[in-house]
Ligand SMILES: Cc1cc2nc3c(=O)[nH]c(=O)nc-3n(C[C@H](O)[C@H](O)[C@H](O)COP(=O)(O)OP(=O)(O)OC[C@H]3O[C@@H](n4cnc5c(N)ncnc54)[C@H](O)[C@@H]3O)c2cc1C
Ligand code: SF4
């Protein structure tokens with residue numbers, strides 16, 4: 001059963017004003033429509049927005065923000081709401097700004113390899129458009145119907161993250177409506193209207209709008225770097241008995257910078273779906289399995305990659321690693337290489353057994369801390385009858401990467417939700433204490449982060465937020481400040 | 482008769498399997514090359530997440546079940562703004578996938594039971610069903626108007642109640658009463674005669690299959706006609722030599738194959754009777770070389786897959802006893818019963834046909850927008866949506882759109898008129914008849 005906070009008051013005059021801005025069909029305060037935006041996949045407690053608005057133009061977004069700012073109404077932007085962190089659940093009610101109708105691919109520059117898109121463009125739409133030019137983006141293993149720009153501004157990761165880093169590192173320019181309604185641009189498009197190729201060498205003002213626990217402006221256009229698709233795919237798969245051995249292998253291989261994706265998954269995550277409740281791993285199965293995805297232009301290039309990979313395996317084996325060449329389960333491998341994936345996006349691989357819920361302690365953690373953190377996580381999770389379904393992934397090089405446990409739970413049962421929530425928060429504390437930092441975090445995590453933060457950092461956050469959003473209308477309550 | 486038609490409450494466990502991932506909102510396939518398309522007519526038109534795909538419909542179901550949502554006029558309206566096309570269902574991979582249309586229809590059943598559904602315009606259908614045994618307010622005697630040319634040509638069609646025949650051609654209400662699509666029963670009967678088949682019709686005794694009532698949640702009305710039909714079919718089988726029921730209507734076909742099977746007496750009534758869609762039925766003759774096309778049809782055509790002869794006939798593999806994964810787990814699907822290749826194969830075999838394929842086809846076909854009571858309840862939206870589909874057909878360079886469902890046929894025609902296109906819509910049987 002869903003617990004729901006009590007409703008705040010709907011003001012029909014506000015609805016009327018919003019209808020005037022976006023048209024009768026695109027703004028509403030009807031409860032059944034609001035209800036569908038009140039929850040997501042995560043453990044975050046459902047909350048109802050008071051109004052839902054679907055703008056179709058930049059001018060409309062500006063007018064909505066001007067009005068909301070004037071009336072001090074909270075605004076929570078939304079594209080597909082699949083962030084797994086409750087980020088689109090309106091903590092403070094107010095306007096749910098559904099951006100899905102602004103979904104034009106404005107440009108694909110096939111020469112300079114960047115695209116300009118609106119926030120409602122989904123991975124599915126961009127994938128089919130880019131394929132015509134043999135181009136790709138670093139596709140996440142999420143729902144193809146989710147937004148590319150939201151993924152980028154939330155430091156999303158994808159199938160090219162070992163090579164190019166986070167998807168936010170691919171941002172080349174942005175057009176943003178501030179919480180006060182003004183239109184701003186960052187990156188090259190700020191200097192020359194039609195130049196969307198790069199955020200540099202200007203100050204990285206895109207940081208004002210990326211990676212915040214609650215976004216700080218409404219993105220209306222974004223420029224993103226895209227990349228050519230070499231024709232030859234070769235995936236190296238290997239297993240180890242421990243995460244220590246896996247981390248060492250990923251580090252050594254990562255040093256050669258030959259992979260697009262360099263990921264290790266625990267046995268529990270390699271199962272389709274993740275076992276719920278926890279079930280022990282068979283004794284003869286390795287605990288860690290890795291896939292290293294490479295793309296080559298020629299057979300010779302592929303052979304050179306194979307040679308390097310063999311060298312790495314030999315080196316690791318010589319050093320006493322339990323590393324073995326292995327076969328990655330076919331369905332799971334497809335899910336990692338055929339992206340975006342409708343099958344994985346539908347959450348089958350993760351939640352099918354548990355029923356409806358997933359959350360994660362998702363973190364950016366230095367490679368040398370993966371093993372100690374994982375050992376603790378395993379204790380925490382198994383004690384709560386949850387599978388330690390953990391993923392590690394290198395981000396551009398070897399200094400840090402993703403450490404994340406995907407935790408399914410049945411949404412029908414409040415006790416199970418709470419069990420998962422507590423486990424995840426406990427895991428997170430362990431990671432924070434080891435220097436890791438959670439990404440796309442719900443407010444519960446934000447509190448833990450800010451508790452540990454340098455006071456100067458928190459103060460700077462507050463000042464920046466205040467400068468951008470003097471009435472604190474955007475994503476109210478999300479920053480846990 | 483005893484029926485096993487689930488209530489929303491009985492489907493609660495399934496409702497709680499939905500993760501709200503929103504995968505159901507678009508049809509996407511990795512390929513290569515990757516293909517993408519909008520799949521939900523309701524989402525395309527109304528846009529809010531609640532209106533869109535099974536994500537939205539299941540949110541409504543969840544809201545009702547957890548007591549957050551109570552009926553308002555707008556809420557009932559939102560529940561009926563869905564063609565029950567199953568486009569969303571085809572995208573989902575979780576355990577509730579097989580029952581997604583049932584979840585949507587169970588909300589409608591609840592609305593009807595609670596006295597708030599269906600929508601006023603759709604209530605006309607229920608009234609018509611009660612008064613005329615068809616949803617078109619068509620007097621009984623009009624049902625056989627389409628047979629007049631046969632009588633005139635001295636090739637009258639048998640009334641199966643009077644003269645036995647092994648094949649019953651179950652015409653369906655749309656073909657019988659809906660003027661713009663009346664040529665399709667004519668073409669069907671004409672082909673049957675050209676093939677020398679011994680067949681008959683129920684004529685004025687034919688009554689609605691109940692599909693529309695079922696889709697609207699009017700379960701009592703559905704049961705009434707379904708029970709009468711099953712008894713009639715049993716009688717035809719036992720006393721009039723009928724072995725096969727052929728229907729050209731995708732809605733009737735789905736109702737008889739799937740909806741009727743929810744009755745405990747289904748096997749008793751229908752065992753030994755083959756129910757087959759005209760396209761499938763004719764394909765057997767085609768394979769045996771008995772259908773020989775002698776005339777050219779020099780047209781540029783595209784083909785629209787109706788939901789009811791397509792993804793509604795997908796068989797889901799469910800772990801019933803828990804021996805393979807867990808009890809109730811959805812394991813996979815089979816499209817073997819979907820009429821995808823058969824109509825295409827026959828169409829392409831017609832001399833002169835220049836076949837063009839649209840982007841959204843087969844299980845990811847984009848619904849015409851007419852199903853689930855939408856054509857009656859929201860005619861303007863239905864035609865608008867059909868216009869989108871027609872445009873997709875036009876974009877292939879096709880000049881004619883062919884389908885195998887009179888409902889789609891009618892609505893696509895409306896769509897074509899609405900966007901002022903020259904695209905003409907035909908039933909496959911019309912082309913076959915022309916080419917024979
Ligand atoms: C099964 C599964 C697997 C996933 N795997 C991955 C993965 O591998 N990598 C990954 O990065 N993510 C993953 N995700 C998370 C998510 O699907 C993606 O990051 C996705 O691209 C987010 O898009 P969305 O449209 O759902 O964003 P939303 O959830 O709608 O929005 C995300 C955030 O952006 C804000 N926002 C939305 N639009 C705007 C706007 N125009 N301006 C300002 N702020 C805005 C929202 O308020 C919210 O804070 C996964 C999710 C699922 C369910
Ligand atoms: S119906 Fe299926 S695909 Fe749609 S949101 Fe629910 S789980 Fe996802």
Ligand code: SF4
Pocket residue numbers: 520521522523524532533534535538562563564565566567568569570848
């Ligand atoms: S059944 Fe069709 S119209 Fe209804 S929600 Fe699903 S895709 Fe949309």
